[in-house]
Amino acid sequence: MQKLTIGLFGFGVVGEGIFEVLNNTPSLCATIKKICILHPDKKRKAPGELFTSDREEILCDPEINVIVELIDDAEAALDITRAALSKGKAVVSANKKMIAEHLEELLVLQKKYGVPFLYEAAVCGSVPVIRNLEEYYDNDMLKGIRGIVNGSTNFMLSRMNAGGVSYADALCEAQQAGFAESDPTLDVSGRDALNKLVILLLHAYGTRTEPHKLLCRGISLLHPSDSVVAGERGWRIKLVATALKLKCGKVAAFVLPEFVRNPDPLFQVQNEFNGVLIESQLADQQFLFGKGAGRYPTSSAVLSDIAALRYDYRYEYRKLSSGLTPSLTQDLYLKIYVGFNSWNEVNKWDFETISEFHSTADRQYLVGTIHLEKLRNAEWFHDGSAPVILMPEGIIEKRAVLEHSLKKISLQLAGV
Numbered sequence: 001m002q003k004l005t006i007g008l009f010g011f012g013v014v015g016e017g018i019f020e021v022l023n024n025t026p027s028l029c030a031t032i033k034k035i036c037i038l039h040p041d042k043k044r045k046a047p048g049e050l051f052t053s054d055r056e057e058i059l060c061d062p063e064i065n066v067i068v069e070l071i072d073d074a075e076a077a078l079d080i081t082r083a084a085l086s087k088g089k090a091v092v093s094a095n096k097k098m099i100a101e102h103l104e105e106l107l108v109l110q111k112k113y114g115v116p117f118l119y120e121a122a123v124c125g126s127v128p129v130i131r132n133l134e135e136y137y138d139n140d141m142l143k144g145i146r147g148i149v150n151g152s153t154n155f156m157l158s159r160m161n162a163g164g165v166s167y168a169d170a171l172c173e174a175q176q177a178g179f180a181e182s183d184p185t186l187d188v189s190g191r192d193a194l195n196k197l198v199i200l201l202l203h204a205y206g207t208r209t210e211p212h213k214l215l216c217r218g219i220s221l222l223h224p225s226d227s228v229v230a231g232e233r234g235w236r237i238k239l240v241a242t243a244l245k246l247k248c249g250k251v252a253a254f255v256l257p258e259f260v261r262n263p264d265p266l267f268q269v270q271n272e273f274n275g276v277l278i279e280s281q282l283a284d285q286q287f288l289f290g291k292g293a294g295r296y297p298t299s300s301a302v303l304s305d306i307a308a309l310r311y312d313y314r315y316e317y318r319k320l321s322s323g324l325t326p327s328l329t330q331d332l333y334l335k336i337y338v339g340f341n342s343w344n345e346v347n348k349w350d351f352e353t354i355s356e357f358h359s360t361a362d363r364q365y366l367v368g369t370i371h372l373e374k375l376r377n378a379e380w381f382h383d384g385s386a387p388v389i390l391m392p393e394g395i396i397e398k399r400a401v402l403e404h405s406l407k408k409i410s411l412q413l414a415g416v
């Protein structure tokens with residue numbers, strides 16, 4: 001068994017957690033030798049001699065063979081990871097932004113230096129979804145993944161719906177509980193979930209992409225009346241990351257708020273919990289559920305990666321090199337709900353069909369079918385403020401034959 005001597009970068013919510021947990025897990029044979037921090041004057045819950053603000057003290061220490069990187073600056077984290085891998089030090093990271101945005105380079109570095117780079121904590125906190133996808137599911141058997149992968153927004157939606165808490169207060173609570181990113185716009189804009197989806201795509205299908213190439217919407221534009229609509233129908237609004245293998249063999253992937261109804265397993269995922277529904281051809285549905293954010297759940301995943309280093313575990317990225325890697329497609333239709341105050345907030349002609357239109361004194365909404373690519377490129381979608389929510393079973397692979405002719409009739413029936 002390898003003795004692990006750790007250099008820790010960052011002593012925030014998770015860094016402090018991992019320090020505490022490692023001290024209480026002597027069986028792991030892993031010790032933290034030095035901790036690199038940005039602000040040396042801040043009071044810390046660890047002996048002062050452990051701290052340094054000079055990263056080279058860790059990176060150039062030959063005794064340190066593992067770098068645990070838990071800082072929130074993705075560019076600085078990349079620099080540390082580059083330096084560590086090039087010096088033959090294994091790296092454990094929770095930085096999904098760094099990984100998703102620099103996937104190609106990180107894959108090259110791992111190959112070049114042949115050292116493990118593990119990041120289970122980057123996706124779904126304590127839920128072991130990466131290793132599961134990496135090890136268990138064969139490429140052509142995996143039909144799709146739908147997941148609540150951001151704990152903060154799920155916590156906020158739960159608080160807003162059940163507790164009648166305002167958006168601002170719910171966000172404040174998520175920050176105080178240590179669930180949110182230090183820049184919480186990453187959570188509420190859906191970009192944190194998107195970064196995680198990029199990582200999931202790699203391990204589920206071997207498909208490499210960049211976050212900006214995928215359709216993404218978070219929860220920041222949701223309006224209280226959207227929750228009323230959900231409540232009336234017995235649904236819940238969830239922020240869901242989806243990757244779906246289509247009949248054409250390609251994969252569609254996006255992050256959108258979604259109306260989820262019972263008995264969809266995602267319906268019961270509340271607060272900071274995450275849930276990933278994996279659908280495969282033989283096993284049918286499997287559901288992974290657990291805490292996705294917070295000090296100890298995230299520490300548990302970091303700890304598990306550290307433990308895996310003792311037997312030199314590394315991701316093999318078998319699906320990436322299998323030659324069967326599916327490419328991404330935007331060629332599918334989505335049935336979506338759009339809320340608005342006046343028609344100039346949305347272009348109804350972008351829709352193939354509009355099946356519902358509701359209007360009250362102060363709010364309107366439609367339910368319609370739209371091509372994913374058209375939605376992604378629509379000015380009203382990317383620059384506007386109209387909430388967009390995927391309907392239950394709202395993914396439509398093939399255009400229905402009658403859709404075109406129905407479009408006009410639907411609009412007439414809707415009286416628009």
Ligand code: HSE
Nearest residue numbers: 150151152180181293
């Ligand atoms: N801000 C992230 C979340 C932390 O809320 O899910 C865990 O990745």
